[in-house]
Amino acid sequence: MSRRKVERNFVTLALVVAALFLVAACGGGGGGGEQTAGGGGEGTTGMETGRTVTVASDIAYRPFEFYRNGEPVGFDIDLMREIGRRAGFTPEFQNVTFDGIIPGLGSNLYDAAISAITITEERRQQVDFSEPYFNADQSLLVRSDSEIRSVDDLGQATVGVQIGTTGANKANQFQQQGRIAEVRTFDTIEDAFTALENGQVDAVINDLPVSQDKANTSDGRLEVVQVIPTGEQYGIAFPKGSNLVGPVNRALREMKSDGTYAEIYEKWIGRKPEEIP
CATH class of the missing domain: 3.40.190.10 (Periplasmic binding protein-like II)
Structure with a gap:
């Protein structure tokens, strides 16, 4: 075999090895991409952890949501931030007039909404709701x-x-x-x-x-x-078929059982909850 042919074969072999390494590197990241937040069930497959979730809220409804020093605060705000921490997403709040929230979810303008929204059958026809989080x-x-x-x-x-x-x-x-x-x-x-x-x-x-x-x-x-x-009972609202409902419900249940919900309630409502939804 001539020296030129040996060099040609060596280059070919090097290219093959490099290609195999690239394929292996691309295929080995399956555990860090899309996954079910908080486990399986409740239609949650395909949710990306670490994502930013756009949350509509009428931020003029104290003590649930209002502005303090230019930042949204309140019962709903604290609740949604803690839910996001547990479910693996970061809520980004958008101030929306209340009567625009449900239509906006129906048009997929927002990923979710929290704004002391009472769960009603009429609204259920347009959006999905979390489990109740407040009695009113x-x-x-x-x-x-x-x-x-x-x-x-x-x-x-x-x-x-x-x-x-x-x-x-x-x-x-x-x-x-x-x-x-x-x-x-x-x-x-x-x-x-x-x-x-x-x-x-x-x-x-x-x-x-x-x-x-x-x-x-x-x-x-x-x-x-x-x-x-x-x-009445308040719920967090989502576009129909949202894969956020399952992770949010699991986080809510955890917060109700470990005392976090009661802490947020007492902070903003000024008393302990008489009953937890």
Whole structure:
């Protein structure tokens, strides 16, 4: 065999060895790519750990989500961040008006949403929900000098609500029953609260924890005069078929059982939870 032929064969062999090494290197990373977060089941296969998850939230709903020094804080914010830590993703919050959240999920504009969203059958037709994470009722908030003490006193009153909420649904129901003269809708609950303080509406029907927080921080100007039992439960919402539902549910269960949920609840609601959903 000539020297030139030996050199040619050596080069060919080197190229083959290099190609085999490259194939092995590409094929050996299977454990670090897509995997099921937190184990199998509940339709979670294919979720990437370490991913950024876009989370829609109406960040004007204290104590669940609001801005402090330019950063989102609150019950829902802490809850979602801890869920993400356990499930292997980082939530990136986007401020969205409440009535735009469900349509946005339906159009896949967001990966998830947490915003004190009550689980209803109507919403279930459009999005998937996590297991419940909060029990809530509605409430009647008025100015402290008001003669209104219950829904039965509303008569010719004008009631403010936030558009697209279960509070708005309840107020509309009362109006159909002839118990409320007028229902005025606002884009945010803060707008409704401001209208109440300024005398533009006579009362606000809204989720109890939020109205109670507003009363507690109003220097005595506002008060909750009636709890309106509705037995609502909040859930985290997702586009239909999302592979986040399983990991989120597992993280929620862990947090409820190890005391983390109760700690977040007491931090933002100001008391221990009477019951955990």
